[in-house]
Amino acid sequence: MDLSLSPIAHVDVPPDTRTKIRASGVNVFYGDKHALKDVSIAIPEKAVMAFIGPSGCGKSTFLRCINRMNDTIDIARITGNIDIDGQDIYTPSLDVVQLRARVGMVFQKPNPFPKSIFENIAYGPRIHGIAKDKTELEEIVVGSLKRAGLFEEVKDRLDDSGTSLSGGQQQRLCIARAIAVSPEIILMDEPCSALDPIASAKIEELITELRQNFTIVIVTHSMQQAARVSQRTAFFHLGILVEEGATDDIFTNPREPRTQDYITGRFG
Amino acid sequence: MAWIYFLVVAVFAVLGFYAGRSRAHAFRENGHNLHSLPGYHGYFVILAIIVPMLVLFAIWSTAETRLLETQALHSLPAAFQPTDDLSRATRLREIHNVASGQTFGEVPPEVRSVGEAFAHNLTLSHWAKLVLGMAFGAFGYLWATRRLSPHFRARNTVERAVKLILLACSIVAVLTTVGIVFSVLFETFRFFARVPWWEFLFGFQWSPQTAIRADQVGSSGAFGAVPLFVGTTLIMVIAMCVAGPIGLFSAIYMAEYASPRVRSIAKPVLEVLAGVPTVVFGFFAALTVAPLIRSAGEALGLDVASESALAAGLVMGVMIIPFVSSLSDDVINAVPQSLRDGSYGMGATKSETIKKVVLPAALPGIVSAFMLAISRAVGETMIVVMAAGLSANLTFNPLEAVTTVTVQIKTLLTGDQEFDSAKTLSAFALGFVLFFFTLAMNFVALQVVRRYREQYD
Ligand SMILES: Nc1ncnc2c1ncn2[C@@H]1O[C@H](COP(=O)(O)OP(=O)(O)OP(=O)(O)O)[C@@H](O)[C@H]1O
Numbered sequence A: 001m002d003l004s005l006s007p008i009a010h011v012d013v014p015p016d017t018r019t020k021i022r023a024s025g026v027n028v029f030y031g032d033k034h035a036l037k038d039v040s041i042a043i044p045e046k047a048v049m050a051f052i053g054p055s056g057c058g059k060s061t062f063l064r065c066i067n068r069m070n071d072t073i074d075i076a077r078i079t080g081n082i083d084i085d086g087q088d089i090y091t092p093s094l095d096v097v098q099l100r101a102r103v104g105m106v107f108q109k110p111n112p113f114p115k116s117i118f119e120n121i122a123y124g125p126r127i128h129g130i131a132k133d134k135t136e137l138e139e140i141v142v143g144s145l146k147r148a149g150l151f152e153e154v155k156d157r158l159d160d161s162g163t164s165l166s167g168g169q170q171q172r173l174c175i176a177r178a179i180a181v182s183p184e185i186i187l188m189d190e191p192c193s194a195l196d197p198i199a200s201a202k203i204e205e206l207i208t209e210l211r212q213n214f215t216i217v218i219v220t221h222s223m224q225q226a227a228r229v230s231q232r233t234a235f236f237h238l239g240i241l242v243e244e245g246a247t248d249d250i251f252t253n254p255r256e257p258r259t260q261d262y263i264t265g266r267f268g
Numbered sequence B: 001m002a003w004i005y006f007l008v009v010a011v012f013a014v015l016g017f018y019a020g021r022s023r024a025h026a027f028r029e030n031g032h033n034l035h036s037l038p039g040y041h042g043y044f045v046i047l048a049i050i051v052p053m054l055v056l057f058a059i060w061s062t063a064e065t066r067l068l069e070t071q072a073l074h075s076l077p078a079a080f081q082p083t084d085d086l087s088r089a090t091r092l093r094e095i096h097n098v099a100s101g102q103t104f105g106e107v108p109p110e111v112r113s114v115g116e117a118f119a120h121n122l123t124l125s126h127w128a129k130l131v132l133g134m135a136f137g138a139f140g141y142l143w144a145t146r147r148l149s150p151h152f153r154a155r156n157t158v159e160r161a162v163k164l165i166l167l168a169c170s171i172v173a174v175l176t177t178v179g180i181v182f183s184v185l186f187e188t189f190r191f192f193a194r195v196p197w198w199e200f201l202f203g204f205q206w207s208p209q210t211a212i213r214a215d216q217v218g219s220s221g222a223f224g225a226v227p228l229f230v231g232t233t234l235i236m237v238i239a240m241c242v243a244g245p246i247g248l249f250s251a252i253y254m255a256e257y258a259s260p261r262v263r264s265i266a267k268p269v270l271e272v273l274a275g276v277p278t279v280v281f282g283f284f285a286a287l288t289v290a291p292l293i294r295s296a297g298e299a300l301g302l303d304v305a306s307e308s309a310l311a312a313g314l315v316m317g318v319m320i321i322p323f324v325s326s327l328s329d330d331v332i333n334a335v336p337q338s339l340r341d342g343s344y345g346m347g348a349t350k351s352e353t354i355k356k357v358v359l360p361a362a363l364p365g366i367v368s369a370f371m372l373a374i375s376r377a378v379g380e381t382m383i384v385v386m387a388a389g390l391s392a393n394l395t396f397n398p399l400e401a402v403t404t405v406t407v408q409i410k411t412l413l414t415g416d417q418e419f420d421s422a423k424t425l426s427a428f429a430l431g432f433v434l435f436f437f438t439l440a441m442n443f444v445a446l447q448v449v450r451r452y453r454e455q456y457d
């Protein structure tokens, strides 16, 4: 693998940004399976954090802990702490609905609802009662589409089904849907793995743009992608967080031999 | 006799298969590259054997009885020659009885001898058929094995034959349907020749029993079917008011909320409902529910007939719950999990997700589940006969006795009937209306589904 990639995006991040998400000693069990082992990490605000690692190492599992999507899996059990802005998201008093309004998620396979493009975006604002009236809702929809770089392509057919779009457009629709409720954090689980290189490039561009306003955590299998879009990178292996650091450092001189092996393509 | 023939066909087929396959193996051992797998060569030989044998059997069997019967009748002495259709049928029955050795009463010796000859000829014919069939099979075998070669495209040929067989089966299914529709349509026109169609469709008076006398056929004006349509609709609506919500909501519970344990118990229990014979529901309606409604109505000071549309509709609703719930459950489960995840990820609650994402995505399937349930409700007879009565009242009051289209068809055709009286023929007209209604409903449902379909992949 070519290690002389130019990770362009990291330069403008101040080294000591505020921590947005802090996990300490997180363990996840699926039934008897110990899928995530004692993970502690600090994720900085308004930056892109990439999770890399071989398949099955627990990247998605950890990502789903951050918006408590693991709650929807009956057999999943979580111990440890995750704070967002210093507030424990696993305290019983916390409302998951509000948490997920703050922490949006984009999935591996584009999953637009079988509704019109407009309704797809309006879904979140409607649920959370964000728009006061129809005009405000329209503003939110158009604004989100614009920020997701999709508006020009779909402005004439907002009433068409979301599923009639191409895969790349669908994924940007899903991103627009997520940002329509103005979350603080956006979780992306391999958002480009079902897309061709051009559509992926668009998503990457979008991520770089969204970073100005959102904290982004992205799982990716593409080392180049991680290098291009992220400022910090975490390497997982067998449920363990092996190494975390500035993307530049991880890719140029990793401390751990396992990280070195993985990013040079020796396993995984 | 036929079973011997089919046994021979089966034996030939098995032998042919192994012969064809081993030939193909032999090619392979001689270092040839086969176009098709050896098994396909075997199947090809099977087809070449059984198709001619079965075609021969079908043609011969339809022809032999008719030919032999004609021949037997001709060989009767002049005094016994049939003069009309009726005597012809009687003679034939006698001949057949003699041939099968069951004679009731006196059979004239002349007829007896002809009958015995008939039996003899029939046996001869059977054997001839068998021998000729075996010859056909052997011929097919020879023809097929001569065509086998390493390059022979047995796979493509077999593929085509399979397609033809499947096509033939679908054609049979379609033709049967078309045949039924046309026979009903034909009888309906015969009915409308006696009773004008507007009187049937728009008349308010239904009393076919009074119109039975020959001198007043079709002239009594008692074939107005509106009370039946109203009764059917009334009961159907009551039934759907019960089955629609209960079926759909229980399906949602089963699919989205129930733990696997609850589901594994409750779903089969619900489906047992679908297996209860309708007669059982019928007497449950008549003996338990109807009196209950009657006494409840009396307690409220209402006048309730002992047989009421309400009783029949309620019980019918219970009967069709499983149709709604089981199918809806399947379609709800078929909605991809990724859509639910997407919705939960937006912060939607479970019920919001169900209402706004899952149900719209499952809508086409749910509509067809309802359609099926309505068809069942409209077609159901037993419960209505027992619980709602036979009187053709024109009423929208669910507390009165009503009757439905199917119940009237059943009443019209039970017992001995003349097959061309207006009374009997009216059953066909009712059947046609029922058929047309179901068809129209399916069509409308299809349009609804197409319009509101929300595609997911
Ligand atoms: N719903 C579940 N039930 C049981 N086990 C699960 C479930 N989801 C994940 N696991 C297990 O947890 C481990 C981590 O899975 P996870 O999906 O987090 O991996 P991943 O790093 O995202 O892999 P990939 O790169 O292939 O997406 C795997 O061994 C997986 O089998």
Ligand SMILES: [Mg+2]
Pocket (backbone or CB within 6 Å): A059, A060, A061, A189, A219
């Ligand atoms: Mg994953």
